[in-house]
Amino acid sequence: MITPEIQELLAYADESHEAAKSLIDGRFIGFSAAQSYYTMFYLVQALLLSKGLKYSSHSAVIAAYGKEFSKTGLLDPKFHRHIIVAEERREEGHYGASKNISEEDARESFQWAGEFMDAVKAYLSQD
Numbered sequence: 594m595i596t597p598e599i600q601e602l603l604a605y606a607d608e609s610h611e612a613a614k615s616l617i618d619g620r621f622i623g624f625s626a627a628q629s630y631y632t633m634f635y636l637v638q639a640l641l642l643s644k645g646l647k648y649s650s651h652s653a654v655i656a657a658y659g660k661e662f663s664k665t666g667l668l669d670p671k672f673h674r675h676i677i678v679a680e681e682r683r684e685e686g687h688y689g690a691s692k693n694i695s696e697e698d699a700r701e702s703f704q705w706a707g708e709f710m711d712a713v714k715a716y717l718s719q720d
Contacts, residue, residue: 595643595717602639603717606632606710613703622699623686629702630683633676636706636713640668643717651680668712675705 595603609632616625634651637658641647644661648654655676663673679702685693 599639599642599717602635602642603714606635606639606713609635610703610706610710613699613706617696617699617703622696623694625686626679626682626694626699626702627686629699629706630676630679630686632706633672633679633709636709637676639717640713655680668716672705672709672712675702675709678702679705 609628613625613628613632616622616628634654637654638647640662641654641657646657646661648657655673658676659673662668663670682694682698682702
């Protein structure tokens with residue numbers, strides 16, 4: 594069941610994904626990669642909430658996703674790896690030398706976020 598709180602997280606993910614695209618287009622590559630991570634982060638939070646799970650730290654959210662959705666095969670395990678890599682890019686984009694993130698990296702993170710969004714929405718619509 595998609596609760597209002599889950600719906601709100603899905604809306605944040607949609608908005609975040611649009612922002613990531615705008616940032617790529619504006620040549621803010623590091624910030625775009627970081628925003629794509631947040632798209633995935635909101636989606637993971639929505640998934641976990643669908644199971645009654647809620648965590649505050651990024652590492653706990655990512656670990657719980659791995660346990661609940663990747664290892665169980667509920668969603669393709671590739672998404673767990675994508676989230677981990679995107680989180681590393683977020684750290685670089687926000688706190689490190691964002692010049693270390695290429696436009697190709699940012700576009701890849703954006704693509705991953707879009708694919709993950711499709712998978713999450715399909716999964717949640719099954720309930």
